[in-house]
Amino acid sequence: MKQVHIDPVWLMHIEKPARYIGGEWNSVVKDHDSTDVRVALAFPDVYEVAMSHLGLKIIYSVINKRNDALAERVYAPWVDMEALMKEKQIPLYTLESRCPVRDFDVLGFTLPYEMCYTNVLNMLHLAGIPLRAAARGEEDPIVAAGGPCVYNAEPVADFFDLFFIGEAEESMEEFIETYKMWKREGRPGGRREFLRRAAHIRGIYVPSLYEVSYEDDGRFRSIRPLADDAPAAVCKRIIQDMDHVVIDDQPILPHIEIVHDRAVLEMFRGCSRGCRFCQAGMIYRPVREKKEEHLQEIADRLIRNTGYNEISLMSLSSADYSRLPELVDHLMDTFRDRRVSVSLPSLRVDSFSIDIAKKVQQVRKSGLTLAPEAGTQRLRDVINKNVTEEDIMSACGNAFRNGWSKVKLYFMMGLPTETDEDLAGIADLAERIYQLYHTVTGKWGCRITVSVASFVPKPFTPFQWMGQCSVQEIERKQQYLRSLFTNRNIKFAYHDAKTGYIEAVLARGDRRLADVLEAVWRRGAEYDSWTEFFDFDRWMDAFRDCGLDPDFYAARDRDLHEAQPWDHIQCGVTNDFLRKEWRLAQRGVTTEDCRRHPCNGCAVCPLLPAELIDYHKENEGHEKTVFVYHER
Amino acid sequence: MKRLFLSITKGEEIRFLGHLDFLRTLERAVLRSGIPAAFSEGFNPHMKIALDAALGVGVAADPMYMELRLEGDMTPEEVQARLSPQLLRGIRIHAVREAAPEWPKLINFLNEDCYEAEGPVTGPVDPAEIQAQTEAFNGLDSFLYQRVTPKKVREMNVKPMLTEPIAVRVEGDRAFVRFSFLRTRTGTVQPRDLWKILAESFHMPWTPGEFICSRCGAYHREGGLRVTPFDEGAFPAAEKAEAQ
Structure with a gap:
């Protein structure tokens, strides 16, 4: 195994050099020469963000638990380290062994958000690996990716050899077996043959085995397999039994403080609340809970293996865990004497959530974060948020009675059917919450932060066909809303509209965007999810260079039956169901959560197939009747 | 407790x-x-x-x-x-x-720190010259140094803060300096200051800022004698009381 040489003197000029040294507690170092399959797991953002990602930790454990494989980590170097690496000709290397990434068998990226794509290209370049999969030779690693962005990976399809669609704990094991066999056989047929074999694994998508065509007017026409044995549609993988899957109970302890510096207890996967803007709510279905007793065991192991003094109960909507009160009681009992606190990162907007929050924050009442998402009931019904004004006020009233005085409210703007009246509703709601604090406590001085993001339509959601609000219109809305906030105790914050626009282009883009990504990276783009590095003009120049119109991807209303670049990927939820939801949204009709109500026909359970696992007492022992909704 | x-x-x-x-x-x-x-x-x-x-x-x-x-x-x-x-x-x-x-x-308790700084040598190395410059530095009674930061300029006399003569050696393409600083409440000279002084004013063959530093000892120094918190009799009054 080769190792890169880094003189410690060089690192003295680098900000937070501990990002680049490895050797953290619980990191796994194995012998390269005696291991069959060597995987470098990459995250295209800086250490503090990368180390906080649960998915990557899980895959690291899955691979390192095997005797025949090893996984090491590599994150995007910050710009100062990148400059040093270029100056000293240090190739991108892994933290565990300082082995150049290029010498691994597999380089596996997590793609958490679209704005990290330029960092992916930058990391490939720093590794000395050809950007385009087609240009890679037999000596180059197989470059793979997983994570939420792979549900429409077409804009980056040319840069990757394959994608893991869905939850990869099991498909990763099958992938490693396949690689090991191919390697032991003497790599017959080269990487092309390996990719052909990998395409046989359920949930693995090999983009080079597919051909894409476009209509004369530029719209996407179709994607078809080039080889007979590549599946016409790639269906996502899920873990059905959440209590018998590899978990990361020995998470790596970061050297420096990271974004989420605490033990993470994943209670369940999926969310069936059905918010129509939310991609996670659609692609991670169905809900599958872990047993409460199992979670207690894991929590205990996590704390014993790390020495963390905080454990976070994580899920898409943590308050929806069916045994949450019992779990919180047990954890608090177990950990009270060990000075370990329990935290809940995502609260529902209702009084029940506040009761739970009250339990876990017995001493310090830090801020409370709620996400009504829209300012009026009409618009909340459009997006199927299923939260009423009464829910919001009772949640806040309960919080104020129990000592909270700081509230953060999350909203979106640019939602379908939105009018200025809905925006005014945001300011109005914030003001009424401010007044409520006075009514409840008799005091003034409640501090409210209203944070408004600009909405980005995503694939596999009922809003996947809608044109995004233009940058100019979003900026007008921001200014309008700003003019409505006159109370000094209410702080208004909003996101950059231009970043949201580029995100919208990439989220629903096709393979032609690979040229734009390469062009913008060549013009110097990286760390685009960081406002200090994002340069909108650079992106517009790249679109111009490539002769592509970003509005075509972001702003155009798509026909409900138009072919989409992600049609060959199946997340289980059908287009028929999404179209029904889109139509219901137009009429402001809500759809109930199928978790405790009848099936809505999204199709995920019968199609995958999969089963909703909910340990709510009323649900136990009953088999749920499910169906597939079909349009006539 | x-x-x-x-x-x-x-x-x-x-x-x-x-x-x-x-x-x-x-x-x-x-x-x-x-x-x-x-x-x-x-x-x-x-x-x-x-x-x-x-x-x-x-x-x-x-x-x-x-x-x-x-x-x-x-x-x-x-x-x-x-x-x-x-x-x-x-x-x-x-x-x-x-x-x-x-x-x-x-x-x-501790009032003296010993360090070894290490960095790459630049340019030709003349052992006799290094020896002469080291002796020249050690022979001075005082050396005034201005530390310039974006906020202020601070002048300090480096020599009283050094408790022992410094020692310089070169091994291959690396230079090493051993030195000992007194800890004071009013702020003290830093290893990087000494590394810079030796490069700029005593023609040592290295670049200011291009070094790493290791602390190889920390002591309570009194009357020229060094004790560590682990030495017998390090805390005489207290230990005597304990013995009685």
Whole structure:
């Protein structure tokens, strides 16, 4: 195994050099020469963000638990380290062994958000690996990716050899077996043959085995397999039994403080609340809970293996865990004497959530974060948020009675059917919450932060066909809303509209965007999810260079039956169901959560197939009747 | 409440951990080990753990002294046995001893730090010239140095802060300087200052700023004698009282 040489003197000029040294507690170092399959797991953002990602930790454990494989980590170097690496000709290397990434068998990226794509290209370049999969030779690693962005990976399809669609704990094991066999056989047929074999694994998508065509007017026409044995549609993988899957109970302890510096207890996967803007709510279905007793065991192991003094109960909507009160009681009992606190990162907007929050924050009442998402009931019904004004006020009233005085409210703007009246509703709601604090406590001085993001339509959601609000219109809305906030105790914050626009282009883009990504990276783009590095003009120049119109991807209303670049990927939820939801949204009709109500026909359970696992007492022992909704 | 002094290392592998990061790493190791560490009261309890100095990012130390208070009883031997397997590569325990309640805090007890700075040599190396320049520097009674920061310019006399003559050696393409600084309450000269002075004013063959630094000793210095917190009789008054 080769190792890169880094003189410690060089690192003295680098900000937070501990990002680049490895050797953290619980990191796994194995012998390269005696291991069959060597995987470098990459995250295209800086250490503090990368180390906080649960998915990557899980895959690291899955691979390192095997005797025949090893996984090491590599994150995007910050710009100062990148400059040093270029100056000293240090190739991108892994933290565990300082082995150049290029010498691994597999380089596996997590793609958490679209704005990290330029960092992916930058990391490939720093590794000395050809950007385009087609240009890679037999000596180059197989470059793979997983994570939420792979549900429409077409804009980056040319840069990757394959994608893991869905939850990869099991498909990763099958992938490693396949690689090991191919390697032991003497790599017959080269990487092309390996990719052909990998395409046989359920949930693995090999983009080079597919051909894409476009209509004369530029719209996407179709994607078809080039080889007979590549599946016409790639269906996502899920873990059905959440209590018998590899978990990361020995998470790596970061050297420096990271974004989420605490033990993470994943209670369940999926969310069936059905918010129509939310991609996670659609692609991670169905809900599958872990047993409460199992979670207690894991929590205990996590704390014993790390020495963390905080454990976070994580899920898409943590308050929806069916045994949450019992779990919180047990954890608090177990950990009270060990000075370990329990935290809940995502609260529902209702009084029940506040009761739970009250339990876990017995001493310090830090801020409370709620996400009504829209300012009026009409618009909340459009997006199927299923939260009423009464829910919001009772949640806040309960919080104020129990000592909270700081509230953060999350909203979106640019939602379908939105009018200025809905925006005014945001300011109005914030003001009424401010007044409520006075009514409840008799005091003034409640501090409210209203944070408004600009909405980005995503694939596999009922809003996947809608044109995004233009940058100019979003900026007008921001200014309008700003003019409505006159109370000094209410702080208004909003996101950059231009970043949201580029995100919208990439989220629903096709393979032609690979040229734009390469062009913008060549013009110097990286760390685009960081406002200090994002340069909108650079992106517009790249679109111009490539002769592509970003509005075509972001702003155009798509026909409900138009072919989409992600049609060959199946997340289980059908287009028929999404179209029904889109139509219901137009009429402001809500759809109930199928978790405790009848099936809505999204199709995920019968199609995958999969089963909703909910340990709510009323649900136990009953088999749920499910169906597939079909349009006539 | 039992009080322990530990002599440990902050080794090469973790030299780039800053003071707070190193402290957090130690705290988590203590928690994993099951040692009954004491905590402060209040909303936000903190482990009663302290290091003898706040070493900067990039500075290794052997030894590093640490104080840990226990809320339950445990022998120094058991503390060492439990904690050692929980430590990162780069941290080792040399010794653990019980400290009497009246012994001063380590940070107050220690007043001298010995360092070795190391960096790449630039240009030709003339051993005789290095020797002559080293002697020239050691022979001075005073050397006034201006430390320029974006906020202010500070002038200080470096020589009284050095407790021993410096020693310079070159091995291959690396230069090494050993020196000892007095700790003062009014702020002291930093290793980087000395490295710069020697390069700029004494023509040493290296570049200012291009070095790493390791602390190779920390002492209580009195009347030219050095004692460590682990030496017998290091705390004479207190130890005498204990013996009686």
